[in-house]
Amino acid sequence: MIKVDRQSVNIPDILTNPKRTGLKETTKAINYYANPNVLKPFKFSAYSKPEVKSTLINLFKEKCAYCESRFLHVYSGDVEHFRPKGQIAGIPNPKPGYYWLAAHWDNLLLSCRNCNQKLKHLTVGNTKKITMGKMDQFPLLPQGLHVRTPNDKIEDEEPFRLLINPCKENPEDYFKYDIKSGVIIPKRKIGKQRKMADASIKVYVLQRVPLVQARERKSIEILAQIQRVKEAVKNVSDFIDNPSSVKKIYFDKILKKELKKLRLFLNPKEEYLGLARQVIKAFLKENFQISI
Numbered sequence: 001m002i003k004v005d006r007q008s009v010n011i012p013d014i015l016t017n018p019k020r021t022g023l024k025e026t027t028k029a030i031n032y033y034a035n036p037n038v039l040k041p042f043k044f045s046a047y048s049k050p051e052v053k054s055t056l057i058n059l060f061k062e063k064c065a066y067c068e069s070r071f072l073h074v075y076s077g078d079v080e081h082f083r084p085k086g087q088i089a090g091i092p093n094p095k096p097g098y099y100w101l102a103a104h105w106d107n108l109l110l111s112c113r114n115c116n117q118k119l120k121h122l123t124v125g126n127t128k129k130i131t132m133g134k135m136d137q138f139p140l141l142p143q144g145l146h147v148r149t150p151n152d153k154i155e156d157e158e159p160f161r162l163l164i165n166p167c168k169e170n171p172e173d174y175f176k177y178d179i180k181s182g183v184i185i186p187k188r189k190i191g192k193q194r195k196m197a198d199a200s201i202k203v204y205v206l207q208r209v210p211l212v213q214a215r216e217r218k219s220i221e222i223l224a225q226i227q228r229v230k231e232a233v234k235n236v237s238d239f240i241d242n243p244s245s246v247k248k249i250y251f252d253k254i255l256k257k258e259l260k261k262l263r264l265f266l267n268p269k270e271e272y273l274g275l276a277r278q279v280i281k282a283f284l285k286e287n288f289q290i291s292i
Helices: 021-033 051-059 155-158 192-203 211-236 246-266 273-288
Strands: 080-082 108-111 119-121 128-134 175-177 184-186
Touching: 051 080, 051 108, 108 192, 175 273, 184 192, 211 246, 211 273
Parallel strands: none
Antiparallel strands: 080 108, 119 128, 175 184
16 A cells, blocks of 8 residues: 555546536435435445546556555456445444545545455465455444534544545555565554554455465565666676776666666556565665665
């Protein structure tokens, strides 16, 4: 998971223009649920419109907001409600959910089906698959209460929120990675940050085996490129006392080339940027006094 700046794209007009679907639909939903005896869930459509989906794809660089996997070549992706619209799992009277946020831009993210939907997953350390996925989960700290109506303030709930939102928090403050295995690890041992990291790893299924293996492969690629940079540095240093040497000039070019290749892993469109930043940041700071 990596930090994403929502202000890097324009909010889809369909969600903010009073003459279009989003705001009209929100008003209808609020009026609909004003009746406590409704039996059928309200049908939402604004959030699923193509212009919303395409904007989310651009915002999240064609990657899942939670696991950072690229998936559009095999799956169109889910427009995910951070605060679930239909119901809130695990609480008394779970229906409806945050229905007034169904077409609210800040509540919408792009997700792969493995993070968002309820599916059977094998996770690291387990021998049997179990059903996991975010879906309608939105856990709070025990002393927190879920906001249930548009008249209440979401800000009152925020101090108790357990799920990390990559558009609000910087996931690099919460997670680190085991470079050898690809396993994601809470950065803190205690406190709310630890609880948020634990909850997010579980709810988003960030420890599912295929995902961990994909991060491991990425780590191997990065470490291999770092080794090439190290070899290039050694070649340059062998001629440090002879700066005008043809070989020194040649090896300088090779070093710049290998560093450029290493920096490609930091492209925002690359998968598992959080992992890449952890590894490359430490290497560049230690060996070149470069901060990223």
